[in-house]
Amino acid sequence: MTVRLRLTLSYAGLLVVAGGVVAFIIYAVIRLFPNYPLTAANPRDQGPVPTRADILDLIVKLSAYALGFLAIVGLVGGWFLAGWMLRPLQEITAAARKASSGSLDHRIGLTGIRDEFTDLSDTFDAMLERLQRSFEQYRRFAANASHELRTPHAVMKTMLDVAQADPDHQDVPELVKRLAETNQRGIDIVEALLSLAALNNRTVELDALDVASVVRTALPALEAEAHATGVALGDDLSESVVEGNEILLHQLVTNLVQNAIRHNLATGGSATVTVRPGQVVVRNTGSVLDPVQVRTFTEPFAKDRYGAGHGLGLALVARIVETHHGRLDLVSNPDGGLTVTVTLPEADLVGG
Known part of the structure; x- marks a missing residue:
C-alpha cells in the first residue's frame, strides 16, 4: 500500500470512528429517556407518538447512513x-531520481x-550542491592529474626520439640530466598522489x-632552492606547542615554503615563515592574485590566472590541516x- 492510500484510509477511518462515537453518545442519551407513552398538552392535539424504542431504532438507522456517508467523504476527500x-x-x-x-x-x-x-x-538541495562541487572537483582533478602524469612521459619520449634520430650529435650528459629531471617530476607527482590517498585512508596519531622546531628542521633543505631562484628566505620563529x-x-612546512619560493617574483623576491602560538604563517612576494582564484588553490593542480600551476602542494597542505583539525586561510x-x-x-x- 502506498503512503497516499494509507493516509486516505487513516483519514476515512478517523472520520468514521468520530462519527460513530457521536452516534453512540446520542444513542446512550436517548436511552435515558423514560419509557412510557408521550402525550400532548392538549388531548385534542394528540396524534401518533413514537416510543423510546422507535426513536432508538431511527437513530441506529440514520447513524448507519451517516457513517456510510462519512466513509465515502473520508475516502474521496482523504485521497x-x-x-x-x-x-x-x-x-x-x-x-x-534525476540525481x-x-x-x-x-x-x-x-x-x-x-x-x-x-x-x-533545503537539506537535499544543500547535499546536491556539495555533491556537484565534489564531482566537479574530482573531474578536474582526474583531468589535470592525467595531464600532469602524461607530460613527463611525453617529454622523455620526445628527447629519446630525437636522440635516436641523430645519436652522433647528442650531448649525452645533458640528455641524461634532462631525463633525470623529467623523471623526477613524474616521481614527485606520483608520491604526492600517494600521500593524498594515504591521508584519506588512515588515522594519524597526534x-x-x-x-x-619542525620549521627549523625543514628550512635548511629549502634554502638552496631559494638561493638558486633569488628569493630571500627569512623566518621569525616563536615557540608554539x-x-x-x-x-x-614537516611535509606541510616544506610544501608551503616551496610554493612560496616557486610562485614568486623573477628577481628580488622574498618569502617569510612566521611561527606564533597556534599558527604558522608563510608570506611571499609575487604577482597580484585574484582573490576568487585564490580560494581554488587548495584544489589539486589548481592554476592562477597567469597559468602557473600549484600542483598538489597546497592540496596536500589542506588535507594535512584537516587531519590536524585545524584551519587553512x-x-x-x-601588493x-x-x-x-x-x-x-x-x-x-596542564595535565601532562
Whole structure:
C-alpha cells in the first residue's frame, strides 16, 4: 500500500470512528429517556407518538447512513487531501531520481510555510550542491592529474626520439640530466598522489610538539632552492606547542615554503615563515592574485590566472590541516603574492 492510500484510509477511518462515537453518545442519551407513552398538552392535539424504542431504532438507522456517508467523504476527500499533502514529497522524489541518473544541477527549491518538507528540501538541495562541487572537483582533478602524469612521459619520449634520430650529435650528459629531471617530476607527482590517498585512508596519531622546531628542521633543505631562484628566505620563529604529527607537519612546512619560493617574483623576491602560538604563517612576494582564484588553490593542480600551476602542494597542505583539525586561510596580498595562515589546536600541557 502506498503512503497516499494509507493516509486516505487513516483519514476515512478517523472520520468514521468520530462519527460513530457521536452516534453512540446520542444513542446512550436517548436511552435515558423514560419509557412510557408521550402525550400532548392538549388531548385534542394528540396524534401518533413514537416510543423510546422507535426513536432508538431511527437513530441506529440514520447513524448507519451517516457513517456510510462519512466513509465515502473520508475516502474521496482523504485521497485528494493526502495527494496535496504529499506533493512536495513527490517533487523531492523526482529530484532524487534525476540525481541518481547523474544530473546534479537540479534543485527543488520548495517555497511556502516552513515545515518538515521544506526542511527536507533545503537539506537535499544543500547535499546536491556539495555533491556537484565534489564531482566537479574530482573531474578536474582526474583531468589535470592525467595531464600532469602524461607530460613527463611525453617529454622523455620526445628527447629519446630525437636522440635516436641523430645519436652522433647528442650531448649525452645533458640528455641524461634532462631525463633525470623529467623523471623526477613524474616521481614527485606520483608520491604526492600517494600521500593524498594515504591521508584519506588512515588515522594519524597526534602528539604535543613545537612547530618552531619542525620549521627549523625543514628550512635548511629549502634554502638552496631559494638561493638558486633569488628569493630571500627569512623566518621569525616563536615557540608554539600544538597537537600534531611531526612527519606531516614537516611535509606541510616544506610544501608551503616551496610554493612560496616557486610562485614568486623573477628577481628580488622574498618569502617569510612566521611561527606564533597556534599558527604558522608563510608570506611571499609575487604577482597580484585574484582573490576568487585564490580560494581554488587548495584544489589539486589548481592554476592562477597567469597559468602557473600549484600542483598538489597546497592540496596536500589542506588535507594535512584537516587531519590536524585545524584551519587553512589563503589571502592574496594587496601588493602581490600570497599569505597562507595555518591555525592548529594548541596542546594542553596542564595535565601532562
